[in-house]
Amino acid sequence: MTGRLAFLLALVVLAGSANAESPAEHPADCRTAEVQPERNFALPQTTHAIKNKKLTVLVVGAGSSTLPGSGSKSAYPSRLLQALQAKLPGVEVKLAIDVTPKRSAADMVKAMVPELATNKPALLIWQTGTVDAMQSLDPDQFSQALDKGINIARSAGADVVFINPQYSPRTESMIALGTYAENMRWVALQQEVPLFDRFSIMKVWSDLGTFDLNSATKKLDTAERVHDCIGRLLADLVIESAKSGAPHAEGGR
Numbered sequence: 001m002t003g004r005l006a007f008l009l010a011l012v013v014l015a016g017s018a019n020a021e022s023p024a025e026h027p028a029d030c031r032t033a034e035v036q037p038e039r040n041f042a043l044p045q046t047t048h049a050i051k052n053k054k055l056t057v058l059v060v061g062a063g064s065s066t067l068p069g070s071g072s073k074s075a076y077p078s079r080l081l082q083a084l085q086a087k088l089p090g091v092e093v094k095l096a097i098d099v100t101p102k103r104s105a106a107d108m109v110k111a112m113v114p115e116l117a118t119n120k121p122a123l124l125i126w127q128t129g130t131v132d133a134m135q136s137l138d139p140d141q142f143s144q145a146l147d148k149g150i151n152i153a154r155s156a157g158a159d160v161v162f163i164n165p166q167y168s169p170r171t172e173s174m175i176a177l178g179t180y181a182e183n184m185r186w187v188a189l190q191q192e193v194p195l196f197d198r199f200s201i202m203k204v205w206s207d208l209g210t211f212d213l214n215s216a217t218k219k220l221d222t223a224e225r226v227h228d229c230i231g232r233l234l235a236d237l238v239i240e241s242a243k244s245g246a247p248h249a250e251g252g253r
């Protein structure tokens with residue numbers, strides 16, 4: 001890994017200080033960027049699991065799914081678990097996490113089969129795109145990896161939700177995320193996968209001043225609050241997509 005990539009990863013993870021109150025006290029702060037998906041695709045396996053009162057979620061991601069120094073309890077996967085447990089009373093919700101820094105989409109696909117076999121989730125939440133953009137990996141191969149991962153997950157009996165890269169004004173001019181974000185959006189539409197648009201949500205927060213994402217700091221207050229909001233909004237997306245309950249169309253991209 002190059003020194004430049006390590007520097008960029010550090011900037012992406014560390015997201016400046018904020019004056020906003022904790023979203024736990026003021027959830028409305030999260031709602032200032034409640035971006036609706038282009039299509040609210042169904043999550044049939046998740047719907048079935050909720051009906052049977054037992055939902056297992058597997059989160060697969062890279063460095064931006066973690067928070068350095070604060071432990072996993074403050075990162076969005078744990079916040080997602082807490083939100084789902086609160087929104088699904090009577091349902092046993094379990095969370096499995098496969099999060100390793102510096103992994104491309106293709107790297108994640110390689111580890112996906114054993115993780116799915118071990119955890120048997122009804123829902124795979126897949127965060128990817130940042131490392132591929134940082135390393136300028138072939139965009140077509142990125143799309144192919146996304147397709148492959150979706151097919152593997154569905155063959156294992158799991159729905160898929162995408163999470164795209166996070167927004168940082170400090171790295172906006174240094175990382176060309178546009179192509180990868182667009183490819184991810186296109187694959188999501190073609191394969192009928194809900195896309196949690198983390199990039200757009202965080203950009204709205206930055207533009208409105210909900211969170212100050214400009215000044216880097218060793219304190220992780222902002223990052224923890226951002227992850228808390230992401231977990232809450234992601235839980236909303238999962239619940240809304242599960243409500244429709246209709247199976248996705250056969251075929252896909």
